[in-house]
Structure formats: C-alpha cells, structure tokens
Amino acid sequence: MSNIAAAIITIGDELLIGQTIDTNSAWIARHLNELGIDVVRRVAVGDNRESIVKALDEEIAGATIVLITGGLGPTSDDITKPLLSEYFGGKLVVNERVLAHLKEIFTKRNRPFLERNMKQAEVPENCTVLFNKMGTAPGMMWEKVVSRKSLVISPDSKVSRSPGEDHEEKVVIAMPGVPFEMISIMQDEVLPMLRGRFFSDALLHRTIVTAGEGESFIAEKIQSLEEALPAHIKLAYLPDAGMVKLRLTGRSADKEALAKELEARQGEIADLLGDIVVAREDLPMEKIIGDALLAQGKMLGLAESCTGGFIGHLITQVTGSSKYFNGSIVSYSNEVKHNVLVVQQETIDNYGAVSEQTVAEMATGALRVLNSDYALAVSGVLGPDGGTDRVPVGTVWMAVADKETVKTKVFRFHYNRQQNKEMAAKMGMLMLWKFFSRKS
C-alpha cells in the first residue's frame, strides 16, 4: 500500500440500533481521499467501554491515522471522552478556551450554564484541543500514541503482538458526531494538519455519467479498454437509479502526467459509449440540467403531483438555481391541478389524475403559469395505497414540454413509496435532459 492508511471509528448506540444513518464516514472518506489518504476500514461500535477499547486497539494497529466520531455529548450515555483520556494515559482537566466558548454559547442561546455542562469544558491533559466553533464539544488529537497493545494481523490472518511498536507515530483524532460540528473541525483543523504532515502520491478521479443502460451492457461494450488499463488506474462501476457512473481512479507521483493519462482514458471510454454519456464530470443530474439550462439561457418550471415538491427540492439544491428555475406548482389535489395549472375539469373526470392527458395539460399549464421555456410534469401513484386495476401502484405519467412540443411517457416502478418517488424524480430529470438536449 503506497498511500497513508486511515481508519474511521464511529461511536454510538444510535448507529447500532439504526436510529441514525452514518453520513459522517462518507464525508470524512471523501475528503481524506482527495488528500491521497486511503480509508481502509470503517468500524461502528456502541457506547460501551470494551467495544471502544477493542476498536481502538485494532484500528490503531492497522492504520496510521484513526478518526473517531461520536460519543462526545453532554448527556449520560456518553462515555468516550473519559475513556479516551484514560486510554492515552492522561486525566481530564478544564480547558479555559473551551470553557469561555461554552459560556458564550449558553449566553447567546439564553440558557443557564448548568453544573453538568462544566464537564463539557474538560479535555484530556495530554491531547491537542481541536476548537469546535460550531458547538460545545471540542475535538481532540493525540499525535504520538503509546498503543496499549500492538495487535497485528498479517495478510495470512495470523495474529501477533508486534514488540517495539509501542511508540509508533500515529495520529488519533476524536470529534463530536453532530455532522456540521465534525465538518467544521475537519475543515478548520484536521484536513490542513494532515495535508501538511503526510506525503503521498497524487490520487485523481475522472468520472463518466451514463444513463439508460445497465452495468453489464457497459462492461461488455468497453471490455477491451478496461482490460488494457494499466495497473495504476482502476475502473469502478457505480450504479444508481437508471444511471451508471464510471469512475477512473489513478495514482502516481507525477500528478500532471496522471491527469493527462486519465483524461485520455476517459475520452476513449466516453467515445465508445456514445449516446448514453450524460456528463464527463461527477455531477448529479440536477446540476447537469442546471448547467444545460444556463448554457441555453432558458427557464424551467415544474408541475409536481406525486413527487410532492421533491424535484423542485433537488433542482434548488444547486447554488445559483434561481438563474434558471422559476418554481414548481405542487398540485397534490385535483382542485389545485384545475385551479392553478388550469387542467380542464373534464380531462381529470374522463381520464383520471394519473393519465397521459392530465400530465400533458399540467406541463403546458406550468409553462404558462410559471412563464417558463421548459416544463416537466409528474403525476402518479407511489403506493402503498391508491392503486386501481387500470392504474396500479407504481404508475407514473410524465410530460416534458416547450412552447412547440409536448412529450409524454409512462413509467412503472416496483419499489416502496420513497424509492418510487426517488425513481420518478430521477427519471423525470433524465427525460427533461434528453428533451432539451434533443437526444430523444
């Protein structure tokens, strides 16, 4: 392994009972990766002394950098800070900067500073405090680790104690689990420190976003190119709801040569895949659509029934989307379809709310009401209830329109309510993109 190895330990019962989805690990991994640090393992354990100690022992043995999130709150289910303090052989002392910051936060929030909050200002005496400007619990770093037990597991799975490694140079960092606090500490303190401290080969990614074909089809099509890839370039398939992202990852000491080489391979693959290539950059569909609208100088309007505003939400996740997005009429009731989008009452009565005719009138209505150049309209039955023989659960009608043309299409999704909504949003955006890219 030529890169620096890192491990992530996530602490918290809420992760093990599934109450919380761990988004921190992905964020940390992505940002370490950009520096050329490989996350080799991620482990989640409960708020439990033995499990935490075991994870620390193992991950410190297996990686140079260990990042810990979670377990640093004010309430009694949190045991991590005293344990870390003990693990690294120090004791807890009140840190004046942290205490002043805490009192300031409590004053600002108009809350009394209680005796139990005092504990939040305590940090292990032998750590470097990583200031948490977004919250109360500071981050902590230990730079020279006396590993209590250097447990080493060799590639052939033999377990041994590795003597003489007791003073190996390692970095262990503990941060609170609240995502924006963790992110703030990583950005302000951890990433700049790691960047300065560790050297490694450049690691670069290049991505091709495709739509409309599956992994196997693509693999068959680019087989010869894939087999010809040199050892320092890897290709990964990342499928996601009707789309497949292909990611080339390269490692080399010569960053500029690597960039050129990756771009050449990316070009060859994209040329071979032709029409199914949506973008040659790792962008979400909403950004791809936004860039295309911006380039054309056109405005978009939506008419959403079953998606309930989800497509509008995705479109407006992109900074600057007001330059090309006028808005969405979320016409969940038929009354709103008629009153606001001016769908004919007899269209709804004769064909139903989930029909080609209704969705076409919703699209032309959105064009007019939202004064837009393009419109996307969606009406369907996401389930689990509300299906009929004629319009079963999972049926979603879509229409895209400009001032000259209306195109309609029906989809049938077979997942649960939330996944059907996500698929409808993604397929709708894809249909829109094909429409104004004139690819359909």
Added chain:
Amino acid sequence: MSNIAAAIITIGDELLIGQTIDTNSAWIARHLNELGIDVVRRVAVGDNRESIVKALDEEIAGATIVLITGGLGPTSDDITKPLLSEYFGGKLVVNERVLAHLKEIFTKRNRPFLERNMKQAEVPENCTVLFNKMGTAPGMMWEKVVSRKSLVISPDSKVSRSPGEDHEEKVVIAMPGVPFEMISIMQDEVLPMLRGRFFSDALLHRTIVTAGEGESFIAEKIQSLEEALPAHIKLAYLPDAGMVKLRLTGRSADKEALAKELEARQGEIADLLGDIVVAREDLPMEKIIGDALLAQGKMLGLAESCTGGFIGHLITQVTGSSKYFNGSIVSYSNEVKHNVLVVQQETIDNYGAVSEQTVAEMATGALRVLNSDYALAVSGVLGPDGGTDRVPVGTVWMAVADKETVKTKVFRFHYNRQQNKEMAAKMGMLMLWKFFSRKS
C-alpha cells in the same frame, strides 16, 4: 450479554472513498433490533481479498449472526462471491432457479443475456440461496460455519485462539448492496428465518419527542427520574435539529410487564417535561403534523421559496397525506410570488423577497390559491451566495396563517446550504404544529 449478537460487514470501495452513504446498515440494525438481536459492530471494508477475509474472521468470531452487504454485482470490481465460496470451502455452480429468474429479467428489460451474465447465476454449492425477486444477484446463507480461525478477544483485551470452537453454530448471510434488493431479501427470507431460529428476551422501545430545548436542559429536568431507572431500562438522548428524542429501551423475558413498565416511565418523563413534548411516539414531524391535521379535519397549503419544495416533499412522504395536503406553490422567482401567490409587487419592491411582509402575503396567498385552512410560507437566503448586509446568508422568514391570524418569525441558520434548508423545513413544520396546536 443476554441478546443474540450480530455484526454487519459492508463491502465496497465506494463506501471507503465516500461515494456512497451506507443506509443499509441502519435498516438492517433497526429490523434486527425489533427481533431482539443486538448489532454489536458494523465494519466496512473495500473490494479487497485480505480485508474481506480479515473482517469475516473477526466478525464471525465476535457474533452469532454476520450479515454481509455489497460486492455482489456483475462487473469486474466484485470479488465477494468467489471469495465467500472459497472461504466456506465450496465451489461455484450454476443455480437453475437463479438462471431462469435472470433470463426472465433480461427478457422483460429487453436486454441481451450476455456470457458474463452467466456468472450471476452461479452460487456456492454449499450455501442456501436466498431468492432476490427485485434483482439479479441472489442472497446466500451458510448455517454451519467452520470458522477458519476462532479469534477471541476477551473483555480485558487479551487475544487468544479458542480451540474447539471450529464448528460453532453461526449464521452468515451475504446480500447485494442495492438497498431495495437487500430490503426485499431481508423481509422475505432473512427476518422470518432469524425470528424462527433464535430465542431471546423481548426488547421494547418507547419514545418521547420534544422540541425547543437542548439535551442539557432536559437532562437536568428529568435527572431524578433518570437516576431511578432500573438496570434493564436504558434512556438515550437523540438530538436532531431543534428537537430531542428520548428513547427508553427495556429488556425482559416478560414482554407484557415490560411494556407496562416502560409506558409508566414514559408517562412520568413526559409529564415532567410538559409543554416541550411534541409526541409520545417515535414519529417524524411530518407525521405528527399529518395526524393533527387529520384529527382536526383541516387542509394544509404551502408557499415555499428557499426550501424549493422540500417541505412539500416531507409532508408527502407520509402515506395518505392527500387527505390533508392540497399542495405547495414553490415560488422560487419573485414573478411567481406575484403572479401565482398574488404578493403585491410593491411589497417585494419595498421590503424585498426575504422579509416579514412578503412571507406574510405568501402565506395568505397560499391559503387562498390552494383553498386551505392552514398555510406555511418560507422565504430566505440559504447561501453560500445571495446574502446582503440587511439580509445575511442564513436568514429565513416564515409565516403561518389561518383565515383569522398570521404569525411571522425570523430564523438565522449558520450551516451550509443543504443543512440550512433542512433546518428551515424542520423549524417551519414545528412552527406550524405549535400554531395549530395553540401552543405558541
């Protein structure tokens, strides 16, 4: 530990580079928990033989049930299936049921069945095949595991090989990483099998949802009750954007007595917390609002600017929301605010789009245009751009209205664009709930 211990291994480079957020583990943990199976560890490793073998060795040693997700796709970055086959001492053979299912899927999707797809029909000869009706890659189960090395780490962190454990009864299950395929296999095959096979104490949860106060405040307020909890009942604090959920978890052989005991404790805590209690059930805010609207027989309409449809999306995540939700006018442009919501042009010109006056007119406009009993309107600057001295990034004005009253409030969020949107949605829903619960 009285409960059955399970471990989850997630396989895939995409998890270690942070391309994908692991939602599978939380789903699995939540559903195992309901059965009374404790997830004691979750580990994520890359598509790499040594890491996978090491994780298998360790997790099989530390848990009775090991669930593996990921690494089972048709493309060349997937090495898990042959490795598992080898690990459990079998070889790959074509499974006729899987092959027939595969061919059916390819026919239905109008895709050619390619030579490399044949590999997808292969399964280790010594496993039980778990049928995957939602996708191509089957699940696999090994019921009697010959653990290659029984690595045991005792509570005092000593590592030893435990002889005689080589034939310990364990269950190892491998499933594809695509969430809806994993969920389908879990629901149809894995959960019923585990429920029948393992006995354990009943495990019950009771939740109290609070809003408006922090963890420390709550902890101080209920300290005496918390300290008086018996050993078999645990209390956890789960903070989330302006809300804190309190979860009581109890274990006992006597399920009925436990339920009564938990409900009594829940009642005492809720009574002590009084006004800040939003619900005595673990429900998201959108469901709490929906239930309240349904009980009152009232209809809701939204006027969303900066949230872009996100609140409508959340409200419509709830099955049956059409009974109380008419729709949302996502008025991203000022033109739509004026044309559709009939906000006075001079209000926008004089006070700006992000102002108390504009948001109040948006709310009364939504009441009228969407013919609703209650309306919530939101207009703000989420950032990172678009802020001014008067209206800095993070400023969000909200209004709630019925036919008699309009209430307005300004918030200032300090996170990134996406988090500011989430906070705005949550605070908006909370404001709405307080308004029609007459708690403000």
